[in-house]
Amino acid sequence: MEETRALVQIKGLRDGLLASLDDASWEEQRAALLAQVDDNPAFFHGARLALEVASQILHVNELVELRDQLSERNIFLWAVVGESPTTEQTAQLLGLATRISKPRPEEIRQVRVEDLGEETALFLNRTLRSGTRVEFSGHVIVLGDVNPGAEIVAEGNVLVWGKLRGAVHAGSNGDRTAVVCALDLSPTRLQIADETTTLSLDPQRTSNPETARINEHGKLQLEIWSPDR
Amino acid sequence: MTAKVITITSGKGGVGKTTAVANLAVALALEGSKVVCIDGDIGLRNLDVILGLENRIVYDVVDVIEGRCRLKQAMIRDKKLPELYLIPAAQTRDKNAISASEMIRLVKDLRSECDFVLIDSPAGIERGFRNAIAGADRVLVVTNPEISAVRDADRVIGILESEEKGPAALILNRLNPALVKSKDMLSPEDVLDLLAIELIGIVPEDENVIIASNRGAPVAYEPKSRAGQAFRNIAKRLRGETVPFLDLDAQSGLWNRLQRLTGRK
Numbered sequence: 271m272e273e274t275r276a277l278v279q280i281k282g283l284r285d286g287l288l289a290s291l292d293d294a295s296w297e298e299q300r301a302a303l304l305a306q307v308d309d310n311p312a313f314f315h316g317a318r319l320a321l322e323v324a325s326q327i328l329h330v331n332e333l334v335e336l337r338d339q340l341s342e343r344n345i346f347l348w349a350v351v352g353e354s355p356t357t358e359q360t361a362q363l364l365g366l367a368t369r370i371s372k373p374r375p376e377e378i379r380q381v382r383v384e385d386l387g388e389e390t391a392l393f394l395n396r397t398l399r400s401g402t403r404v405e406f407s408g409h410v411i412v413l414g415d416v417n418p419g420a421e422i423v424a425e426g427n428v429l430v431w432g433k434l435r436g437a438v439h440a441g442s443n444g445d446r447t448a449v450v451c452a453l454d455l456s457p458t459r460l461q462i463a464d465e466t467t468t469l470s471l472d473p474q475r476t477s478n479p480e481t482a483r484i485n486e487h488g489k490l491q492l493e494i495w496s497p498d499r
Numbered sequence: 500m501t502a503k504v505i506t507i508t509s510g511k512g513g514v515g516k517t518t519a520v521a522n523l524a525v526a527l528a529l530e531g532s533k534v535v536c537i538d539g540d541i542g543l544r545n546l547d548v549i550l551g552l553e554n555r556i557v558y559d560v561v562d563v564i565e566g567r568c569r570l571k572q573a574m575i576r577d578k579k580l581p582e583l584y585l586i587p588a589a590q591t592r593d594k595n596a597i598s599a600s601e602m603i604r605l606v607k608d609l610r611s612e613c614d615f616v617l618i619d620s621p622a623g624i625e626r627g628f629r630n631a632i633a634g635a636d637r638v639l640v641v642t643n644p645e646i647s648a649v650r651d652a653d654r655v656i657g658i659l660e661s662e663e664k665g666p667a668a669l670i671l672n673r674l675n676p677a678l679v680k681s682k683d684m685l686s687p688e689d690v691l692d693l694l695a696i697e698l699i700g701i702v703p704e705d706e707n708v709i710i711a712s713n714r715g716a717p718v719a720y721e722p723k724s725r726a727g728q729a730f731r732n733i734a735k736r737l738r739g740e741t742v743p744f745l746d747l748d749a750q751s752g753l754w755n756r757l758q759r760l761t762g763r764k
């Protein structure tokens with residue numbers, strides 16, 4: 271039994287606990303994690319838990335089952351960080367965060383979109399359906415739609431080659447130079463840095479590619495893209 | 500025989516999953532297919548009531564899985580259609596009585612017994628739903644032309660995509676053409692524009708559905724009912740036939756546009 275316990279490392283984060291698993295079988299890991307919790311329920315009770323799963327490939331079934339089992343024990347699973355794209359997609363589908371480092375307030379203002387460089391874009395070649403949450407520390411590019419009930423939070427820009435009808439937050443670390451563009455920009459909620467707008471768009475309006483940015487007066491503004499410029 | 504296993508699910512509750520399973524089962528059996536329905540809504544069974552088989556239940560699906568009876572003993576034969584069977588849900592057990600792997604095994608045993616296995620899923624995306632889709636070859640998602648139902652259908656479709664269940668198909672239930680025309684209801688185009696999956700049928704709002712359910716004789720038996728016709732058409736499509744969509748409102752042109760949209764002209 272002691273041996274299995276070593277499969278799971280628990281440590282404290284600023285705002286909760288982090289459980290790190292290694293590449294042993296998922297069943298063993300899950301059992302080891304739950305055994306640790308059941309050994310010391312008072313320590314875990316009410317905790318926010320983030321999970322680091324190395325290269326483990328997890329599907330919806332597996333994550334939902336674990337999330338249910340944790341929630342029965344009063345533990346709130348909020349993030350799953352892993353190397354596998356499948357695992358990341360599963361976590362996003364369940365609305366879980368996929369990274370856990372949050373910049374400290376004093377760091378926030380220093381990062382600008384330009385500083386993110388060209389390497390730090392997340393490319394999603396699919397439609398983000400309701401309940402999906404994508405959070406990324408760079409730019410986010412979607413080749414597909416973002417449906418109502420889906421959410422994108424990006425420290426950089428957000429570009430959607432499709433219809434953007436969910437919620438979007440660009441420049442989430444406070445960068446007011448970030449932009450959001452989409453072939454059809456009709457989000458349920460749009461935020462850049464700390465400027466928010468809920469657009470009430472005329473449903474009859476023709477859908478054109480548009481860019482949203484914060485203008486020189488500090489207000490969120492939409493610009494229709496036209497090929498003549 | 501190797502059965503096609505089809506699960507009917509929705510996300511939101513009360514949109515017509517059980518109604519669809521009962522009617523598709525009857526319609527498929529009327530076409531000559533051998534059909535076994537499984538009520539996957541453990542603890543809240545009602546497929547037996549809609550099929551009018553409530554008072555014939557001896558064993559249920561949990562009894563089969565836990566080995567208290569043989570598979571054949573839990574298959575209740577329909578009163579009118581000798582090729583239609585129901586495996587009822589357990590009323591007194593909760594959804595944790597079954598696991599996904601047990602469901603897969605059950606479905607595997609049924610494959611050699613019939614042409615279609617239809618599984619009625621509970622609402623939501625929790626355990627009962629996951630069990631219901633575990634053994635499916637194909638999933639049909641039922642929704643109503645309402646924003647909240649469509650939103651939940653979208654979520655379920657996203658999960659099905661990630662489970663690599665193959666593309667789901669959509670049943671749009673309780674459509675009221677007059678309300679669509681007056682722009683008081685989402686149109687099939689609005690729904691398809693968002694969900695972007697194959698449409699396998701549109702079932703109109705029809706009070707006969709409720710009357711028939713209460714009688715324990717699904718509306719698919721009634722030759723004149725619009726909803727019954729819609730379900731019979733879906734059954735034909737499941738059997739691989741090409742059937743044009745019902746023209747529910749000849750004047751609007753909506754149905755022509757729709758047929759173009761779905762490539763079923």
Ligand SMILES: Nc1ncnc2c1ncn2[C@@H]1O[C@H](COP(=O)(O)OP(=O)(O)OP(=O)(O)O)[C@@H](O)[C@H]1O
Pocket residue numbers: 509511512513514515516517518519540620621622672673674702703704705706708709712726
């Ligand atoms: N096309 C229709 N026209 C009129 N009424 C309908 C139609 N389809 C379903 N109904 C009615 O809607 C109600 C809910 O249907 P049903 O029980 O099939 O939904 P469900 O999705 O199985 O619900 P649950 O999530 O609770 O299992 C029933 O009263 C049924 O008779």
Ligand SMILES: [Mg+2]
Pocket residue numbers: 516517518540545619620
């Ligand atoms: Mg039901």
